[in-house]
Amino acid sequence: MGDRAAVRERAEAVLRRLAGEHARLREDQWRAIEALVVDRRRVLCVQRTGWGKSAVYFVATALLRGRDADTAPTADTAPTADTAPTADTAPTGDVGPTVIVSPLLALMRNQVEAAARAGIRARTINSANLDEWDGITAEIHAGTVDVLLISPERLNNPDFRDTVLPRLAATTGLLVVDEAHCVSDWGHDFRPDYRRLRTFLTNLPTGTPVLATTATANARVTADVADQLDTTAGAPGTDRADVLVLRGSLDRESLRLAVLDLPSPAHRLGWLADHLDRLPGSGIVYTLTVAAAGETAEFLRSRGYPVAAYTGQADDSDRRAAEQDLLDNKIKALVATSALGMGFDKPDLGFVVHLGAPPSPIAYYQQVGRAGRAVEHAEVLLLPGAEDAAIWRYFASLAFPPEEQVRAVLAALRTDRPLSTQALEPVVDLRRARLEMMLKVLDVDGAVRRVRGGWLATGEPWTYDEARLRRVAQARTAEQQAMREYATTPDCRMRYLRECLDDDAATACGRCDRCAGPLFDATVSGPALTAAQAFLGRPGVELAPKKLWPTGLDAVGVPLKGRIAPTEQALPGRAVGRLSDLGWGGRLRALVGPDAADAPVPDDVVAAVVEVLKEWSHGDDPWPRRPAGVVAVGSRRRPRLVGSLAERIAEIGRLPLLGQVAPTGAAGADGPRGNSAQRVRALHDAFAVPDDLAGTLAGLTGPVLLVDDLVDSGWTLTLVARLLRRHGAPDVLPLALAVAG
Template identity: 75%
Template sequence: MTADRVETRRRAEEVLHRLAGPHTTLRDDQWRAIEALVVDRRRVLCVQRTGWGKSAVYFIATALLRAGTTGEDPAGGAPAGPTVIVSPLLALMRNQVAAAERAGIRARTINSANLDEWDTISTEIRAGTVDVLLVSPERLNNPDFRDNVLPSLAATTGLLVIDEAHCVSDWGHDFRPDYRRIRTFLRELRAGTPVLATTATANTRVTDDVAEQLDGTAGGRADSTAASDGTAGGTLADTLVLRGPLDRQSLRLAVLDLPGAAHRLGWLADHLDALPGSGIVYTLTVAAATETAEFLRSRGYAVAAYSGQSDDAQRRAAEQDLLDNKIKALVATSALGMGFDKPDLGFVVHLGSPPSPIAYYQQVGRAGRALDGDRFADVVLLPGPEDQAIWRYFASLAFPREEQVRSVLAALDDAGRPLSTQALEPIVDLRRTRLELMLKVLDVDGAVRRVRGGWVATGQPWHYDAARLERVAQARSAEQQIMREYAVPPAEVVPGRPSCRMEFLRGCLDDPQAAPCGRCDRCAGAWLSEQVSPDALRAAEAFLGRAGVEIAPKKLWPTGLEAVGVPLRGKISPDQQASPGRAVGRLSDLGWGSRLRDLLGPGRPDTELPADVAGAVIDVLRDWARGAQPWPARPVGVVGIVSRTRPELVASTARRIAEVGRLPLLGFVEPTWAQAPPVVGRGNSAQRVRVVHDAFGTPPELAAALSGLTGPVLLVDDLVDSGWTLTLVARLLRQSGAPAVLPFALAVTS
């Protein structure tokens, strides 16, 4: 090492002491990355385990670049411009700002929560008083930011950091189209500007994809050789790839194969207290997070539910309560993701398997970051038979079919003006979140451009890469199979797969140093009991056996219905609305979900209402009549909706309700089409209304029965997805004379 490099390392150690304390030492693998950035001005991709110290690398590099470097510096030692960190979450940004201040580095953020500070921050950047600017990937394609801030920012950036870089790749488990916009930022950087990309969760395929995008070229895989510190070093064209060993010595992994949902909840109730410290209980759905938190609270635990449906203030408060150890656990969906950092997190329990071993490794990696010696964080997987149905649902939200994409491009091309996402919804049968994802991909591909007022077509040729999409889908399917193999009992280890659970996960990430850990339940034997006490099991069964969820009435028509020939807009008139309704349960529920999926799932035979579900129907109706939020008046009759797929189930349900409630069965609303239109899947509301509008009618005998009624009718259906069928049929009944309509269904999808 030359004298200049020795001096640079000494200065790097000084910054580290300010950042993390006087007794800390810069590891060789961290120095390797800093040296490449500061001295050689390279583009570097670090694939390193959680807790490796990536923030130390980019804050130290920032301090050195901002102060001016040694004689080997290609820029001649002049102070560099600010570091720009592209970071996925506001929570991570808040942590990074605090960490930077400890090192004497002034950090600012530009995000949707501080719009009123943008002008001040921009002025500070131009004045040279900001050392680090953190931005979200979504901000890179905000029209104002992209056109007015990004060009000047790219021209002055001293170091670009791409955090959680696996999000760049659609091969990764957490692909985010906005991350692809970083390629534009890279093209606009000055020559010789160093770039650092970091991730803890990337296999070789994702690593190669990210490295190629950093370099902007196509090429082969990086040649990696093991360095003396255990870090593999290689290059992919101009990108230096540093891969470190991914073992987490503070984690011990276990899988418990329990008979059912009640046993899994009962196990949590019995054993949560025995798990070390405070931690996270992950669930696959929002409903499961809510139910699990409610049950654990009923058993005396201080827990909080956390999901994407919680508002920002609730999420921040819940995060802080966990950080302060005020609660035993957060019961969370994957919304508690990148950016949450609690070094002493004692456990991670998964109530259901994630669909990817890489996603699983990332989530469990949040535990035990600050543990040393003989202390371990416990990582426990409680798989369930419903996991695969949930995986199939999320897989259905993949990139749309080519004809759907082409219809959007044609609409934008024909419009000759910007169209908002809302204006595009009636044109293509995609829900808004999926439509927005598609538009972001098209934007990155150059086929559309986001501008003030919406989206415009660029006119550039665009290719639908069906072969790549199919390969990605196959990769997802293969990952699901791997998770099934990971979860099997020790006696059923799949031939050719490692028996050690940590070695198994590290192998999925292509860690060449993967080896048996000696700690997991396969290496060291089980340390957690599978026993569930009778009391906890009874409590869980009673909790899950409760039936009944509310069906909230629609109050607004979807926007853009005029574009598809439906003359409805604005508010739904109160005299045409349905009242709040009830269903036995959600398909995603831990309790009734499994039974309802078995009854109502695709391809299931049409049958009469089974006795056990009939009992739940009566329980829900009884509670609806006498509960805390009772119906406004007792129904005076029952009306069913003729079902195309389950006519006997709906008819027998309506008959059973009428019989038990001693109510007249007034009749059935019937479809008016001569030939049924194509089934509309989980698309957007405008398309659903288009299909269902004027699709039902009231037979003369039903119309006669409705006229002159003095009380509500109970409207019976099998499954509520979007809710628009019930909404439009209720409107029809109200127009035919029903004073009020109380919707009832066997299940709602979510």
């Protein structure tokens, strides 16, 4: 690339096109570009959010692809989908396109727009543009694409992996791994698909530069990622001569950190209602669960605030609209789960509030780093809750499964035909998300391979690395304790976070509530608290009936498949609340949580059940007919709770208590909740209708109110309702205290 000074001059010119006439490269930005473009090395950048990591790979791309010439397009004339250069006219330099592996569609959209400002032709292949894949693939082969953005999951899509990836790896001019902490299972957001990058790395031509970037990596994660980047080095921990690690200060001088200790979810919502308009500009309110995001957004809207909810369960179009409304400052806040994290770019974000603490200081720092990038001050507030630890335990339960379950899946995949994830569920008692995560890890380890139609075992030797998994679990526990200590530390909060990321933080920040005193107090006005208590105190969650049996039940000897017959289905039901609710969640966990003792149903919960029944009978979507009687689901674990609940409902509603459906056989039906196929297998024929109850059901003229304590998978109520209907019940109305999740 010639003289290094000349290369830097050209790099500065590209940066000005990208970021404005006054932009100048930081020294570490230039060191990274120099290593990539001149020395063709592998570089890991650990730099704070807003430092300009994307500028490094766009400038490097422009230099490598010959887009830095005086005739390169300006922001006004940058190529678009309608004015793309042809294969005959595209200036391709002497290398192929840059491939950027990004985790989120939001990041991809932002990066395509940023690339155009530098005169760089960027395209993306993702799940939202399936109809464009063929055209984009043709452009890649024709050499007209400068930058291709893909998700890590795309690396193992069978069609992409087998038809596009080999050619792409052979011609890649620069590989960029964004949010590289996802590569490491020591990181706070490990994603198994990122591990497939190692295969991509080994197939790159010799001398292909590689850039990995992240804003959140401690020393352990940094070393792990660097080890994986250097495919030519020896064992992990040995000299990585070809990987240049550029680690800058992670201090964010615009952020003012604070923690407010409030006694209940109602106090936290009330505080937000009182103080949200005092927070600068627009921002993000993070919650730990989908349910909490929905509740918080609904409450704030009821108090007059323009806010929107943002979760991974929302449609992509709704998420994009919510993102744009925040970018345009049309709303005060997005109330979001961690689905809004990496990749969302709003430089003037004025605040980040957390209702509940993330499970590690590193995850927390990654989220708060969204704020204050282009404003002098941004407020960062943590409002921890007593329920945080229970939510952390739930997510920790989704970790890599025990060895016997893994071996069972490997044995099932040693067949001549691939098995889908659904077909594997009857084989192993793992929920869908956990099973898919396990398969991805096994794929990366070479033990299985994803093909058209599902998965196959490769037959390659595989070792269950119990020691490493145990160390990762211990690291997660330590991170949770560190998050508790962050909330209570008497010292500088920014210094504490930086130390958790192994960043040099010898001096206090001078800005946080510990250094400069609190800007906000924990006062909640009476009206706001009363409104929050009333809002969170509303009981009632709808239970949607199951309509399809899980696939693959014939493989485990259960003769059920396809649609559940309408004459055997339950009607829509009700529950008091979810275990993850801000309002009723804590109260219900005390009754039906794993450590809860069996006891008669308390009066306050009975009162909530009565409110649910009143709304159910007279609300917008009432039951079709008044129940003709009450039936309890027989329980081994909580017989007093379920039995007393059925008795109280019958007494208050002046309904006959018809009895209970009795549990039979082994106790497996009351065991741990797993995937749908395993639950149906365990529950099939696990209950019986006593003769006296059977005789009563046939003469009923109205539905049965079927009472249980906890709905997890939903299959207990489904199968018991089917049993009652097969014995003559005209209809079944399920009623439960709580819904898991």
